[in-house]
Amino acid sequence: MVKKAQVLPLTPNAAPAAKLDESKTKALRIPVVDDHPVIRKGLVQILAEEFTDMVAGEASDAAQALEEIWKHEWDVVILDITMPGRSGLDVLKEVRQFAPKLPVLILSVHTEDQFAVRVLRSGAAGYLTKHVASTELVAAVKRVLTGAKYIRPSVAERLAEHVESGTNNPLHQSLSNREFQVLRLIALGKTIKEIGGELSLSVKTISTYRCRILTKMKLKNNAEIMRHALQHDLVSFDRPEPNRGD
Numbered sequence: 001m002v003k004k005a006q007v008l009p010l011t012p013n014a015a016p017a018a019k020l021d022e023s024k025t026k027a028l029r030i031p032v033v034d035d036h037p038v039i040r041k042g043l044v045q046i047l048a049e050e051f052t053d054m055v056a057g058e059a060s061d062a063a064q065a066l067e068e069i070w071k072h073e074w075d076v077v078i079l080d081i082t083m084p085g086r087s088g089l090d091v092l093k094e095v096r097q098f099a100p101k102l103p104v105l106i107l108s109v110h111t112e113d114q115f116a117v118r119v120l121r122s123g124a125a126g127y128l129t130k131h132v133a134s135t136e137l138v139a140a141v142k143r144v145l146t147g148a149k150y151i152r153p154s155v156a157e158r159l160a161e162h163v164e165s166g167t168n169n170p171l172h173q174s175l176s177n178r179e180f181q182v183l184r185l186i187a188l189g190k191t192i193k194e195i196g197g198e199l200s201l202s203v204k205t206i207s208t209y210r211c212r213i214l215t216k217m218k219l220k221n222n223a224e225i226m227r228h229a230l231q232h233d234l235v236s237f238d239r240p241e242p243n244r245g246d
Contacts, residue, residue, distance in 0.1 A: 029073065030141070031057030033065040033091065034080040034107075039130070043078060043107070046134045047141065062086035066094060074102060076125070076144055081108045081115060085198070089122060089177045096123035103144040107137070114233055116155045122177060126150030170232055171217040179216070182209040186222055187229030 028051045032043045037060070044056045057072070059065035061083050069077065069091075077095065081088035092104050103125035108115060116127040125144040128137060140150040172180060185195045196206045219225055229235045 027051075027053040027055050028145075029055040029057075029075050030078060031059060031065065031068060031072075031074055032078045033059045033062075033083070033088070034078075035060045035083045039080075043137070046137060050138045060084075062088070062091045065091050069095065069099070069102075076141060077102060077104045078107055078141075079104050081106060081110060081119070087181060089119065089181065092119065092122055092124055093177065103147075105140055105144055105150065111233060112152070112155050117173070118177070118180065120149070120151065120155070127155060128152075172228065172232065172234065174216050175213060179209050179213050182206060183213050183225060184229065184235055186210065186213075187226045187235045189226075 028047075030047060030051075032040045032047075034040050034043070040058045040060075044058065047056065048054050057068055057074070059068060062085055065077075065079070079088045079091055088106065088108075092106070095102055095104055100123075104123070106115075106119045106124045106127045107130060108127070109130050111129060112127065119127050126140050126149055128140055128150075143150045172183060175183060181199070182195060185198065190198070192203050192206045192210065195201075196203045199206070213225065214220065217225075217228065219228065
């Protein structure tokens with residue numbers, strides 16, 4: 001039998017969210033941040049089956065997520081990386097800066113090879129792909145609630161390799177999160193002007209990031225950036241990715 005979770009609205013223009021029921025102040029509180037409504041609803045349902053009287057929140061983009069993260073007290077955040085506008089990495093950065101004790105569990109469509117090491121280095125409490133079983137998602141939530149990291153064996157091995165042999169890591173691992181974000185958008189065929197508009201940065205700033213990317217990765221042009229991104233599965237053309245960057 002599915003337990004229904006108390007869901008708080010996570011939309012900037014919605015009526016003020018209902019205050020938490022005083023009788024449920026000990027209930028687990030989790031905001032689910034993903035731009036796909038079906039995925040959000042499914043995740044809330046999975047968690048509600050395990051955690052009695054869970055208070056759930058839903059957000060479809062970074063702006064909604066950050067607004068509600070500061071508005072309410074939460075126990076753990078479940079966060080997607082690729083969303084319209086600012087990416088999940090941007091949300092993670094702000095949470096780590098202003099609420100360092102709040103665990104953030106990344107749940108992404110991207111494989112571990114693509115992003116796991118990067119998000120864990122950025123302060124995430126764990127990284128899961130959306131292909132994992134619901135039981136593993138629940139196990140991950142329970143673990144990060146204790147203050148521990150949830151790291152799958154395959155990811156732990158990659159982290160060890162990253163520490164032990166930095167020179168053998170893919171060149172994109174040397175990029176900052178913002179540079180990595182720009183790299184992916186260039187690889188998706190976006191112009192400097194389009195990228196600047198999506199990230200709310202000037203054309204000059206994006207051009208500077210592009211130059212840094214080319215220098216750090218010893219590449220010559222956008223074509224080589226795209227080739228590298230495709231070879232390392234950093235971008236996917238399975239579906240449109242408007243206004244996105246990780």
